[in-house]
Amino acid sequence: MTKIHETMKLSALLLSALAMITLVACGTQAGVTSGMTKDERKAYVANQVVSNLDQQHYTIEVDAMKSLRGSLRMLNDRYELTVKADTVVSYLPYFGEVYKAYPYMQQIGLNFTGKIYDYVASMVKQGQFRISFKTKTEEDTYVYNIDVFDNGKSDISVYGQFRDGIFFSGQMKITY
Numbered sequence: 001m002t003k004i005h006e007t008m009k010l011s012a013l014l015l016s017a018l019a020m021i022t023l024v025a026c027g028t029q030a031g032v033t034s035g036m037t038k039d040e041r042k043a044y045v046a047n048q049v050v051s052n053l054d055q056q057h058y059t060i061e062v063d064a065m066k067s068l069r070g071s072l073r074m075l076n077d078r079y080e081l082t083v084k085a086d087t088v089v090s091y092l093p094y095f096g097e098v099y100k101a102y103p104y105m106q107q108i109g110l111n112f113t114g115k116i117y118d119y120v121a122s123m124v125k126q127g128q129f130r131i132s133f134k135t136k137t138e139e140d141t142y143v144y145n146i147d148v149f150d151n152g153k154s155d156i157s158v159y160g161q162f163r164d165g166i167f168f169s170g171q172m173k174i175t176y
Helices: 003-026 038-055
Strands: 057-067 072-084 087-092 110-125 128-136 141-149 153-160 163-172
Touching: 038 057, 038 128, 038 141, 038 163, 057 153, 072 163, 087 128, 087 141, 087 153
Parallel strands: none
Antiparallel strands: 057 072, 057 163, 072 087, 087 110, 110 128, 128 141, 141 153, 153 163
């Protein structure tokens, strides 16, 4: 087990203990966080982020995007990226230059379900985690780099072998 993984586990244990104490103190009725202080709510969210990453089961709801050659665009529609163990469900818009297209194939862009390989998760610094993985479709091979902060804020970079990179920002879905 790597030192980073051990640090992530220790952080998860400490945050879990704090969250459990908070849950007992506040009750487990609907609206778990309603009786929590701001610091308790922050600890609860941080615990959920670590737990989701540790289980490799999380969804990031995307609200903005920036293409390599364009400006920042706010997104009105519901776009998201979901990781479930060794599978990614990518439902993201794509604007950018494609270098190789197949004329008789339906272009799927970043809307697909694919197998994850080369998954690496690490703690960059206290409160910031970096996830990197690859996936492949009929069209392209993609590298996803995700920075997740302990408040759930997330930045996603997607690079294709045959297309420009694109960047997204959003929020990890937290279960209350």
